[in-house]
Amino acid sequence: MKIIELRVMRGPNYWSVKHPKIIVIKLALEEQSHTLTNADPLFLPRLKKMFPGMVSHRSSVGVEGGFFSMVEEGTTFCHVVQHIALELQTLAGMESGYGRCYETAEEGVYHIVFSYQEERAGKYAAEAAVRITQALIRNTKYKVAEDISRLHEIREDEYFGPSTFSIVSEAVSRGIPYIRLNRHSLIQLGYGVNQKRIQATLTSGTACFAVEIAGDKNATKEMLEEAGIPVPRGATVYSLEELRKATEKLGFPLVTKPLDGNHGKGATINIQNLKDAQKGFAEARKYSSAVMVEQFIEGFDFRLLVINGKFVAAAKRTPAMVTGDGTSTIQQLIERENKDPRRGVGHEKVLTQIKIDKHTQSILKSRNLTSKSILAPGEILYLKSTANISTGGTATDVTDLVDPYNILMAERIAGLIGLDICGIDVMTTDIAIPLNEARGAVLEVNAAPGFRMHISPTYGLARNVAEPVIDMLFPHGTPSRIPIIAVTGTNGKTTTTRLIAHMVKSKGYQVGFTTTDGIYIQDKLLEKGDTTGSYSAEFVLRDPTVNFAVLECARGGLLRSGLGFQQCDIGIVTNVSSDHLGLKDIHTLEDLANVKAVIPKSVSKDGYAVLNADDDLVYAMADELECKVAFFSMDENNPRILKHIAKGGLAAVFENGFISIFKNSYKIRIDRVADIPLTFGGKAKFNIENILAATLAGYISHFEIEDIKTALRTFLPSPSKTPGRMNLFKFPDFEVLVDYAHNVGGMKAIGTFLEEVEATRKVGIIAGVGDRREEDFYELGQVAGQIFDEIIIRLDEDLRGKTPEQITEPLIQGIKSIAPNKSIRIIPQEMRAIAYALELATPGSFISVFTEDMQEAVKMVESFKVIQDRKVLAD
DSSP states (O other): OEEEEEEEEESSOSSOSSOOEEEEEEEEOGGGTTOOGGGSTTHHHHHHHHOGGGGGOOGGGTSTTHHHHHHHHOOOHHHHHHHHHHHHHHHTTOOOOOEEEEEOSSTTEEEEEEEOSSHHHHHHHHHHHHHHHHHHHHTOOOOHHHHHHHHHHHHHHHSOOHHHHHHHHHHHHTTOOEEEOSSSSEEEESSGGGOEEEETTEETTSOHHHHHHHHOHHHHHHHHHHTTOOOOOEEEESSHHHHHHHHHHHOSSEEEEETTOOTTTTOEEEEOSHHHHHHHHHHHTTTOSSEEEEEOOOSEEEEEEEETTEEEEEEEEEOSEEEOOSSSBHHHHHHHHHTSTTEESTTSSSEEOOOOOHHHHHHHHHTTOOTTOBOOTTOEEEOOSSOOGGGTOEEEEOGGGOOHHHHHHHHHHHHHHTOSEEEEEEEESOTTSOTTTTTOEEEEEEESOOOHHHHSOSBSOOOOTHHHHHHHHSOTTOOOOOOEEEEEOSSSHHHHHHHHHHHHHHTTOOEEEEETTEEEETTEEEEESOOOSHHHHHHHHHOTTOSEEEEEOOHHHHHHTOOSSSOEEEEEEOOOOSOSTTBTTBOSHHHHHHHHTHHHHTEEEEEEEEEETTSHHHHHGGGGOSSEEEEEESOTTOHHHHHHHHTTOEEEEEETTEEEEEETTEEEEEEEGGGSGGGTTTTOHHHHHHHHHHHHHHHHTTOOHHHHHHHHHHOOOSTTTSTTSSEEEEOSSOEEEEEOOOSHHHHHHHHHHHHTSOOSEEEEEEOOOTTSOHHHHHHHHHHHHHHOSEEEEOOOSOOTTOOHHHHHHHHHHHHHHHOTTOEEEEOOSHHHHHHHHHHTOOTTEEEEEEOSSHHHHHHHHHHHHHHHHHHHHHO
């Protein structure tokens, strides 16, 4: 059993649009290829013993215990791997639940798909599931606890904390998208210019100076005292001598804590003598050079939460504790408490497991106790000096009990400090009594207060404190998204993307767009390369200056990691034709169409899928969509178009020499095709299709007809506007076309264009891309043989694992199958091939360069043109 490949999907993908976060492993079952789980009658008992919780896995049977029934009846071991991967995550506090297995074209090889919450945990679970399945088959010992422990560590290291999770969940419930900006809790809510950011409960609106003040406990205390808010008397000390003087002035009991600490770190409470005060001082100095010494206020620990100036919740916090029974040791009492199903590792569950750390040992020592001591029946022992949930404490919701005086006080404190999200720690005997009457005091003011005690209290009502955070960041009616137009297809998607981006920019938007040659923000190339995957999409959506995104989405990115967004407003599919077949287990045109279909399936319900009605596979995509659909066609009498329009649908067609929109029974003419530069006087038929798709995108986006027409006329095909796409250079006595076409469909489109070009001789510089199949090279050769009078074969710099002969031989065979006597020359280096063709160009000839290095190819042609022009002037 061996993992051949492991991929992580981070957005809607080929395997699932509804489950964007999935792991895909390609698994070779090897020796288990022809064996089912029922071959060994003891396999199921071993599986049940190791994973008793799997009884809840319903599988395709649809009832509890369904998966165990499948194993008993006999199923492939890939299903076992799938379910173990899911169960491992569940046991580590990351329940996922979605999984599937699919056969591949290779015997004994399967794709296993399962969901994850945290990426690194999903990858680890995949690898562990294979190891465990092999151990179960071989009946060898395996320590599952070690894998679960490792998954716990990954979860605590990288998964959202409860505060972050609550805010993100609330945002998602309102349709607000998010992007995780680092491995921890820095999150972008919304896209482009409408984005806001949070880091735990700090927001992009949290004032830096307010955080500074809250972190300086002495400054906070002075501000509150001057505002008439009850605070403990205290002092800030830097040495043991200063500590001694402070204890004499304040008297016991006391509290020591670091001046700029948080989460109760380094704090010691209820200090009764100088010796313990010195220990508390030493503990606080681990976190801060300055130590606060304060009067210890009797009572209970309460946390008041204020968001956007309004009190929203309150919780009574109790430190981790155990109650004696007269027979059990303290260690046993702790172990019993930790068996509470609500307690887990770190932030995994509502409560955190209690650990005996140095602080606990110090408390036990101060009371002449050890972990083996036995407490009297009913005797309560507090194991921590602070009531933090993260150290095992509990929380009781008391929101409805807080006295109005205390509510006003909390809101005043948040305003005085300047915090948009503010946690106020109060010590008092009764929160239902005004603090000044109960002789209580405000102990601390916290920036970035944790929400866990409010959203998951141990006792009382859970409060959705994330709701007011989102209300603050995105008040009702405030946009969080920006318009997204996504473009896919085998050919034409880059030109369509660029044309739409030009159209959008003409309307005054600040556009970010991605293409196969780079990422552009407001027409500035920021990153070169084939940028059509999820990273590139997120690059645009993260940019704070962008208010409209046009994203080219290619096959490779969709299969590698899925889309970089959950939904788009308009999804365009230009066409589906043979390209890259045989790669990433996409073997047929139908498979390829399913990949491209991810785009229209990701369109929002109120959005539009724009589909090519002349392409059977693209047209069929409409059947599975929940969004609106608009079609385009080169034939106004296409029955599919007529049927769609008859139902009140929207379409764009090429009719009577015009680009026109059909809406209901009306025809809206946009512009004459011959007047649109991109069509080269109507000769470039394939670009008419791209224009139809772009025109629909503009119309759906509510652009005025005149604005669409202007954009079409001002989009001039050139190396700057459409690099590598129909870049035409007119020399004194011949012409050169530079194009990126690299597959059969692209070359056929150029061939259609060349049919209307008058030339004495048509020369083609072609190449086969190394990751294609032999039959693809052969077909490419056949097409070239039909189009060109003379053919020069070059090679890409990267042959992608093939030898030169493996590429050139089937190309030549394809050419000769059409034209046995065709002139063929092999010049491997692209620039030398271009130079050869230019230097030997005959008058009236037309040279088509199918380039890999677009920039260098254009530079060479332009340089040669300058030389030729100078010669003409000299003559």
